[in-house]
Every structure is written in C-alpha cells, then in structure tokens.
Amino acid sequence: MAQATALTYRTTAAARRLDRRRxxxxxxxxxxxxxxxxxxxxxxxxxxxxxxxxxxxxxxxxxxxxxxxxxxxxxxxxxxxxxxxxxxxxxxxxxxxxxxxxxxxxxxxxxxxxxxxNLPEDRRHERFTPKNPFTQIVLPDGRSYKCRIVDVSLSGASLKTEVKPEIGISIALGKMRARVVRHTEDGIAVEFANVQNRDLLEKHIS
CATH class of the missing domain: 2.40.10.220 (predicted glycosyltransferase like domains)
Incomplete structure (x- = not known):
C-alpha cells in the first residue's frame, strides 16, 4: 500500500510539473x-x-x-x-x-x-558583406528608403540608413521580412523572421 501511495504521489507530482510546463x-x-x-x-x-x-x-x-x-x-x-x-x-x-x-x-x-x-544579436552566424550592398527598406505604411548593408548574417543585418524606425517594427528589406532590433550610430540592426539560406539571402536582400 505504501509503495502504491508513493507511486501515485510521484505520478501526480510529475503530472503537475508537466501541466505547469504546458x-x-x-x-x-x-x-x-x-x-x-x-x-x-x-x-x-x-x-x-x-x-x-x-x-x-x-x-x-x-x-x-x-x-x-x-x-x-x-x-x-x-x-x-x-x-x-x-x-x-x-x-x-x-x-x-x-x-x-x-x-x-x-x-x-x-x-x-x-x-x-540575446542570441539574435550574437555572432552565431558568420557575418559578411553581400556583393551588392545597396538595397531598400519598406515601412508598414509603404514608405521606402534606400540603405546600404554594412554586414549581414543568416539571421540578421546591420544597415546604414538615414531613417530609424522604432525598435520592434516589422519592415521589408529587399524581398525579405525583418524586425528592427537595435538603433546604431549610422542606422539600424534587423533580425530576419526566419534563418536564411546564404544563396537565397544574397538573392533576396538586394
């Protein structure tokens, strides 16, 4: 009986832990x-x-x-x-x-x-400069601005631009979707919605 009670207690406790996790x-x-x-x-x-x-x-x-x-x-x-x-x-x-x-x-x-x-901002993906560093950003209201890609990785990019959309806003970068995560001295840093393939990244970002 004691063993059964202990087993029931452990099972119930495990269920509670799983429920809390869910x-x-x-x-x-x-x-x-x-x-x-x-x-x-x-x-x-x-x-x-x-x-x-x-x-x-x-x-x-x-x-x-x-x-x-x-x-x-x-x-x-x-x-x-x-x-x-x-x-x-x-x-x-x-x-x-x-x-x-x-x-x-x-x-x-x-x-x-x-x-x-802070993984979106670390160096877990190697950064590089695309062959064509010039592109544009498009804000949610449709306004577009030219910018230059300082460097880019599979998960994000640093951009030189005169406009600085608010942090957290979703923008289009070339043909890609990104989110502003930081303001820099010369522009902004963005995180891509999904980790990219390098070949597709080069094709869609410019």
Whole structure:
C-alpha cells in the first residue's frame, strides 16, 4: 500500500510539473499576422505566450469570444478565441491537441532562452558583406528608403540608413521580412523572421 501511495504521489507530482510546463507563460516577442471572423487580416506581435494562450499587441481590437487564427514567426499557425481585452490588443486561448501543446512548449523554451541569451544579436552566424550592398527598406505604411548593408548574417543585418524606425517594427528589406532590433550610430540592426539560406539571402536582400 505504501509503495502504491508513493507511486501515485510521484505520478501526480510529475503530472503537475508537466501541466505547469504546458501552461507557464514566457515573455516572447515574435511578429505575425492574425485573422478575425470577418476574415480581415492584421499584423500582430506577441507579449507573452504559453502553450495554452497568448497575449497579442494588435492595431485593432476583438470582442471576447471571437474566433481568431494567427500565424506567428517561428511558431506557425495557432487558433482559438479571445478571452479578454488588454491595452493595445487582446489575449486569446489556444485550442490545440496535447501533442501540439507539447511542441509549442519546446518552441517557447527555445524562444525564451534565445531572448535571455540575446542570441539574435550574437555572432552565431558568420557575418559578411553581400556583393551588392545597396538595397531598400519598406515601412508598414509603404514608405521606402534606400540603405546600404554594412554586414549581414543568416539571421540578421546591420544597415546604414538615414531613417530609424522604432525598435520592434516589422519592415521589408529587399524581398525579405525583418524586425528592427537595435538603433546604431549610422542606422539600424534587423533580425530576419526566419534563418536564411546564404544563396537565397544574397538573392533576396538586394
């Protein structure tokens, strides 16, 4: 009986630890798009996320109970419904089977560690200057500006430009999508939405 009780306790404790892991919210900032029930799409950015829910900064609000489908960089497609309004956006519950929730937990752990270790800004990918260093950036409102690529890696680039969009904003760099992560003396540093292949990077960035 004692052994059975101990086994039950260990099993229950393990289940509680797993449940906490599945529902533990971590602060992650990734870009994406979401679609409301009226099928209109808007950009968004995560504030924090767990395998069971996510808080999004959005340009438009959504009513509690409304169905939402979102596509987030590094994470992919999620769906669920709005559970509450927050300042500048809303929080949604994620509807997903257990297997997908476990995958989300692993991705969120990686994203959280990446942010803590400042990986987007480290030198884990060799930097180089493309053959054609001149390109342009396009802001969300459609304005475009010429810029010069100081150096670039598979995960990001340093740009010399007269304009300095606010940190966190999503821009187009050549044919690629990127996010402003830092201001420099002569311009900005950006992080790509996805790690690139070098040949495609050279082709699409200029």
């Amino acid at each position: 529902h533990s919210r971590v602060k992650v900032s990734v870009l994406g798009r979401f679609m409301l029930e009226n099928r209109r799409e808007y950009p968004c950015q995560t504030l924090d996320m767990s395998p069971g829910g996510v808080s999004l900064v959005t340009p438009v609000g959504a009513r509690v109970g409304e169905k939402v489908i979102a596509y987030l960089d590094h994470i992919g497609r999620i769906e669920g419904e709005v559970v509450r309004e927050i300042e500048g956006g809303f929080a949604m519950r994620i509807n997903a089977p257990l297997r997908k929730r476990d995958k989300l937990a692993n991705v969120l752990t990686w994203l959280a560690n990446r942010d803590v270790l």
